[in-house]
Amino acid sequence: MDIKEELIEKAKKIKILLLDVDGVLTDGRIIYDSLGRDMKFFDVHDGLGVYALKKAGIKTILITAKGSRAIKPRARDMQVEAVFENISPKTSVLEKILKKYKVNTEEVCFVADDLVDLCLMRRVGFPIAVFNACPEIKQAATYITIKAGGRGAVREVAELILKAQGKWDGLVGLYDT
Numbered sequence: 560m561d562i563k564e565e566l567i568e569k570a571k572k573i574k575i576l577l578l579d580v581d582g583v584l585t586d587g588r589i590i591y592d593s594l595g596r597d598m599k600f601f602d603v604h605d606g607l608g609v610y611a612l613k614k615a616g617i618k619t620i621l622i623t624a625k626g627s628r629a630i631k632p633r634a635r636d637m638q639v640e641a642v643f644e645n646i647s648p649k650t651s652v653l654e655k656i657l658k659k660y661k662v663n664t665e666e667v668c669f670v671a672d673d674l675v676d677l678c679l680m681r682r683v684g685f686p687i688a689v690f691n692a693c694p695e696i697k698q699a700a701t702y703i704t705i706k707a708g709g710r711g712a713v714r715e716v717a718e719l720i721l722k723a724q725g726k727w728d729g730l731v732g733l734y735d736t
Contacts, residue, residue: 566702569685570723574666575656576612577679578713579649580623580630582672583689586709589627599629602709608717609637614733615726620656622649624675649679670716671696672708687716 581587584605590598609619618640623630626644634642640660643652657663665684669676672692680686680699688700689708697703702719704712721727 566719567723569701570668570720572666573668573685573720573724574617574662575660575668576609576617576619576716576720577656577667577669577683578609578619578621579669579671579673579676580621580627581625582691582708583670584621584633584709584713586707587672587691597627597629599627599633600709601633602711602714604711605709605713605717606633606637608714609639611721611730612717613638613640614730615721615724617720618660622646622652622679624649647675649676650682653679653682668716668720670704670713671700 578584581589584601585599588600592598612619619637620640621630621634621642623644624647630642630644646652664682667683668685668687669679669683670687670689671680672689674693674695677695677699680696686700688696688703689712690704691707704715706712706715718727721730
């Protein structure tokens with residue numbers, strides 16, 4: 560089996576997509592205003608990718624080591640299933656997710672970028688690194704995105720999963736009427 564076939568086989572099994580936030584859904588920058596409130600930049604294409612996964616029956620869950628007021632409104636807009644903030648280590652919520660959604664690790668994909676994600680990368684069936692991830696995350700990944708975190712990497716992953724599962728064309732058809 561070549562690498563492309565292996566990726567397709569892993570993607571076909573995915574029922575849950577776990578996403579880190581800073582560096583995956585955002586470009587990793589955190590901006591503080593004069594009152595100390597943080598702001599983050601999210602990519603609209605990533606949001607539509609997450610929404611497309613939901614329409615196809617694939618749940619998305621955000622897991623972040625740092626909380627922020629900006630995360631929940633964005634999660635609500637994308638209609639993600641759950642948000643886990645201030646989580647360290649990130650593996651501490653994995654068993655809860657597996658039980659609640661009745662999935663096994665082979666049915667879980669995790670997209671990550673930095674060292675705090677390494678422990679969870681090693682526990683899921685389809686670990687993915689964004690293009691600008693640190694070397695250790697890239698080494699643990701089965702796939703490295705072409706796009707950078709916060710710049711379409713999540714959309715790329717969503718399309719990969721949906722195309723492997725034969726669901727992409729049906730979703731495109733929803734917008735082509």
